[in-house]
Amino acid sequence: MNTVSKNTVSNAVSSSISTTHSESEQAAVCTVQIGLGAAPNSAQALKLLELALEGLPTPTSGSVKIELETGNLLITPNVLTKIQLLVEKAGAELSVIYASLPQTQQAALDSGLFVKEKPPETKIAAQKAGGLSQKSHGTQPIQLFNERRGSVDELLGRSLSSLGQNSGINKDSLVSLPGEKPTEQAIERERDSQKTAEALSENTSQVIQSDVTSHQNDVQTVPTLYLKQNIRSGRVVRAEGHIFIIGDVHEGSEIVAGGDITVWGELRGIAHAGCQGEYHAEIRALRIEAIQLRIAEYIARRPDRVHYHKDVKDADPSRLGEVARVSDGEIQVFQEVTN
Amino acid sequence: MVSAKSSSKKEARVIVVTSGKGGVGKTTTTANIGTGLARMGHKVVLIDTDIGLRNLDILMGLENRIVYNIVDVVEERCKLTQALVKDKRLPNLSLLPAAQTRDKSALSVEQMKKLIAQLKTEADFVLVDSPAGIEQGFQNAIAAATEAIVVCTPEMSAVRDADRIIGLLEAKEEITNYKLVLNRVRPSMIKTNDMMDIDDVLEILSIKLLGVIPEDKDIIVSTNKGEPVVNMDESLAGQAYRNIARRVAGEDVPYLNLDAPLTFMEKVMGLFSRSKSA
Numbered sequence: 001m002n003t004v005s006k007n008t009v010s011n012a013v014s015s016s017i018s019t020t021h022s023e024s025e026q027a028a029v030c031t032v033q034i035g036l037g038a039a040p041n042s043a044q045a046l047k048l049l050e051l052a053l054e055g056l057p058t059p060t061s062g063s064v065k066i067e068l069e070t071g072n073l074l075i076t077p078n079v080l081t082k083i084q085l086l087v088e089k090a091g092a093e094l095s096v097i098y099a100s101l102p103q104t105q106q107a108a109l110d111s112g113l114f115v116k117e118k119p120p121e122t123k124i125a126a127q128k129a130g131g132l133s134q135k136s137h138g139t140q141p142i143q144l145f146n147e148r149r150g151s152v153d154e155l156l157g158r159s160l161s162s163l164g165q166n167s168g169i170n171k172d173s174l175v176s177l178p179g180e181k182p183t184e185q186a187i188e189r190e191r192d193s194q195k196t197a198e199a200l201s202e203n204t205s206q207v208i209q210s211d212v213t214s215h216q217n218d219v220q221t222v223p224t225l226y227l228k229q230n231i232r233s234g235r236v237v238r239a240e241g242h243i244f245i246i247g248d249v250h251e252g253s254e255i256v257a258g259g260d261i262t263v264w265g266e267l268r269g270i271a272h273a274g275c276q277g278e279y280h281a282e283i284r285a286l287r288i289e290a291i292q293l294r295i296a297e298y299i300a301r302r303p304d305r306v307h308y309h310k311d312v313k314d315a316d317p318s319r320l321g322e323v324a325r326v327s328d329g330e331i332q333v334f335q336e337v338t339n
Numbered sequence: 340m341v342s343a344k345s346s347s348k349k350e351a352r353v354i355v356v357t358s359g360k361g362g363v364g365k366t367t368t369t370a371n372i373g374t375g376l377a378r379m380g381h382k383v384v385l386i387d388t389d390i391g392l393r394n395l396d397i398l399m400g401l402e403n404r405i406v407y408n409i410v411d412v413v414e415e416r417c418k419l420t421q422a423l424v425k426d427k428r429l430p431n432l433s434l435l436p437a438a439q440t441r442d443k444s445a446l447s448v449e450q451m452k453k454l455i456a457q458l459k460t461e462a463d464f465v466l467v468d469s470p471a472g473i474e475q476g477f478q479n480a481i482a483a484a485t486e487a488i489v490v491c492t493p494e495m496s497a498v499r500d501a502d503r504i505i506g507l508l509e510a511k512e513e514i515t516n517y518k519l520v521l522n523r524v525r526p527s528m529i530k531t532n533d534m535m536d537i538d539d540v541l542e543i544l545s546i547k548l549l550g551v552i553p554e555d556k557d558i559i560v561s562t563n564k565g566e567p568v569v570n571m572d573e574s575l576a577g578q579a580y581r582n583i584a585r586r587v588a589g590e591d592v593p594y595l596n597l598d599a600p601l602t603f604m605e606k607v608m609g610l611f612s613r614s615k616s617a
Contacts, residue, residue, distance in 0.1 A: 234391055236440045251402075252439045291403045301403040304427065305565045 030064050031095070032056065037071020042079040045070070049083060053090040064092040075104040080111055222258065231255065231269065240276075251291055260284070270294070271324075283324040293324050293331050300324075300331035351384075351462040353455055354587070355484035357508075359500030361471030363492045364522040367558060369468040370398040371569040371577075372488070375584025377432035378569070381463040384423065386435045386455075388480040389470040390445055393437035400427060400565020401434055410438040413450040419457055428570075443476040455483035464587075473507060481508065487517035488549060488587075493524055493535035498543055505546060518549035520583065525554045526597045550583035552576050553597045 034052045039045035049068075056064060066087050075083070075097075087094045097108040098116050108115045222241030231237060231245060233252030242259035253269035255261050260282045261273045267285035272294035274281025279296035293300045320336040356369045369385055377383045387395035390410065396402040407422035412435070419435075426432040435458075438445060458465050469480030481487070487508050491501040501519070508514050521537055528534035541548055555576035561568040569580040575597070582592045 234439050254440055292406075299406065304403065305400055305563075 031067060032064060032092070033067040033069060035069040035071070036073055037069055039073060042073065042075060045073055045075075046079065046082060046086070049086055053086060053092070056090050056092060064090075065095040066092050067096045067098070068094065069098040070101075070104055071098075072100055073104065074101055075099065075107055077107045077110060080107050080113075084111065224259075225257075230265075233269075249285075249290075257281070279326050281325075284321060286321045288322040288324060288333055290324075293333075295324070295326050295331055298326055298331050349463075351459045351465045352486060353459065353465045353467065353484045354486040354488060355467040355469055355481050355514075356488045356490060357469035357477065357480060357504055358471065358490040358497070359473065359504040360491075360497045363490050363497050364520075364552070364558075365471070365490050366394045366398055366468050367562070367568075368488065368490050368520055368522065368552075368580075369466050370395060370567045371580035372584050372587060373464070373466045374399075374426075374429065374432060374567040375569045375581050376464050376466075376588060377426070377429040378581075379584065379588060380431070381588065382431045382461070383464045383466065384433050384435060384458050384462045386458075386465065386467045387437040388446070388451070388467055388476060390437045390476065391439065391442045392470065393439050395468050396424070396434060396436045397565060398562055398567065399434055401436075402565070405436045408436045408438040409454070410441050410445045413446060413454060419454070443470065443474065443479070446475075446479045448478055448482040451479045451482040473503065477504075477507075481511060481514065483513075485513055485515055487514050488520055489517060489544075489546065490520045490522055491540065491544070492522050493529075493537070493540055495535075498535070498540055502544055505544060517546065519544060519546045520549050520552065522552045523554045524551050524597065548594075549586055550579055551594065551597065552579045552583075 034049060036045040036048055039048050053066075068083070084094055094113060096114045096116060097104070099105045099108060100117060105115045105117075220241075222239070224242040224244055225237070225239035226244045226246075227237065228246040230247040231249045231253045233250050236254045236256065237243060237245070238256045240258040242262070243255055243257040244262045244264075245255070246264045248265040249255060249263050249267045249269045249271070251268040254272070255263075255267075255269065256272045256275050258276050259274065259278065261267075261271050261284070263271075263283075263285035265285065266287045266289060267283070268289045268291065270292045271283045271290050273283045274296045275294075277296050279298065281295055283290075283293055283295065289302070291302050322333050322335050324331055324333045326332075356365050356372070358365050366387075366389070373383045373385045385395060385399070386409065387393050388409070389395070393408075396405055401424045404424050407417040409422065411417045412419050412422045423433040423435055426434070455465060455467075467480050467484055470476035489501050489504060489508070491497050505517065508517050519541065521540060524537065525534055529536055537548070537551060553575050555568070555574060557568050557571055557574040557576055561571065561574075567580075568574050568577040569584070571577045575595070579595050579597075582595055585592045
């Protein structure tokens with residue numbers, strides 16, 4: 001399971017890079033995807049879009065199509081008109097809107113746009129790395145592509161950090177924690193995007209490539225931390241690679257891993273897998289009762305207590321354990337059962 | 340919602356809840372007075388300074404929402420607003436949780452003063468839950484406070500520790516006002532002379548009384564539920580805390596008769612005060 005998911009990541013990343021390599025093949029249409037899902041409100045989204053459009057390539061031939069990813073952001077018909085005006089001014093054409101809110105979808109449909117619920121899976125990776133990702137059919141040189149990605153990352157980071165002051169900001173469609181700790185993701189993303197921006201500042205595809213591969217190697221080559229003990233409240237277990245614990249993880253403790261977390265016992269504390277941004281990381285335990293689960297920048301929290309009760313989960317003999325992974329843009333817990 | 344009486348210019352009252360002895364109900368008192376004040380419409384921030392042994396989040400039922408804590412704020416890993424956890428029900432109530440994975444030395448008096456100075460402008464009340472003891476944790480808790488609530492139970496050991504704490508509070512010039520909350524009182528035991536009388540405790544400590552909380556099984560239920568007892572309209576302890584919150588806010592409220600269960604009128608009043616704040 002683990003190796004499979006790792007492969008998907010490297011494939012996703014390398015494919016997004018390799019498309020930029022094929023710039024020699026001239027294509028008539030250049031499609032650019034812009035993610036606005038991270039913007040807290042439509043005003044910020046417009047600002048972000050404006051900045052993204054500034055860095056838009058001017059193709060020697062053919063037209064530029066914009067694919068807009070709005071996530072959970074509410075786009076009113078009014079705002080959509082403004083967006084269309086902006087896009088037109090930049091000499092491009094709005095083709096597809098990826099929106100998860102029905103209101104936004106309706107607004108887009110009303111103005112005759114093509115609407116989809118979610119962008120294809122592989123694009124999320126690129127989009128997470130930066131606010132803007134390009135699905136180029138090969139008109140742009142690599143330099144420009146990287147430069148732009150870096151700059152938008154910086155802008156995104158800056159705009160989010162300036163927004164960090166007011167507490168209600170988050171609108172990240174990829175976060176399953178519903179609104180309570182919005183700014184957490186903002187700061188994480190800020191950190192991540194700054195990191196990416198740094199990595200991209202040298203403007204060579206090799207930099208990204210090596211960065212990606214070295215990270216992959218990190219998790220793969222760093223030895224797995226193996227602990228045979230109970231982890232009690234107040235303890236923090238931190239490792240760059242995977243963590244394997246034989247014993248229970250009690251409430252009030254924290255397990256932070258660069259890779260996966262596997263607990264042969266009950267998981268009740270906070271578990272953060274893929275803390276360096278590896279969102280394919282998984283958290284497994286015989287039983288997951290964790291107060292919070294975090295994978296990369298995703299957070300899920302346990303439901304609120306209604307009354308004190310002893311957990312009465314039956315010992316179902318066919319149950320092997322539980323595994324939490326990022327699926328459909330949020331952390332989901334699956335029960336593993338024997339067939 | 341009753342609008343808060345204080346204007347935006349007015350600074351928050353910083354009240355430390357302390358006791359010396361452990362287990363007498365500091366955290367319960369902080370949670371309930373804080374929630375009580377918030378129910379009245381005041382903007383309240385609760386601070387848990389019991390680093391390494393945090394509990395206030397559990398009493399408030401907010402433990403699963405904590406991402407950052409007070410140590411993250413002073414070590415500048417996040418902004419203050421990011422660490423504040425908003426209450427489940429009351430939007431004008433928030434909690435600054437302690438770190439569970441650190442110890443008391445993670446915080447200094449200067450950092451605490453700086454932190455509370457930031458909060459002062461944004462809230463009407465800042466309630467600081469102090470850890471047991473008189474060491475670093477206690478010094479941090481009282482660092483920026485101007486008022487204190489001393490929690491004590493009618494036991495010799497708790498009274499002696501409270502006396503020591505009051506001495507330390509008196510020595511601190513900034514603290515101008517300190518009052519006693521007598522917790523876990525059993526009127527039936529006082530009658531049979533098995534428990535210290537309320538007046539005895541006040542005489543020994545020579546301190547003004549803020550309120551008396553009866554021993555109540557609702558407290559245990561509320562802790563396990565993560566819902567302060569002050570929100571339970573039928574509870575006697577809840578009524579006692581509602582009264583205390585009103586006294587803290589400056590109202591003159593007569594002391595509760597602990598011998599009798601809640602009268603019909605008191606229940607109606609409880610409902611009334613709830614509808615006001617809901």
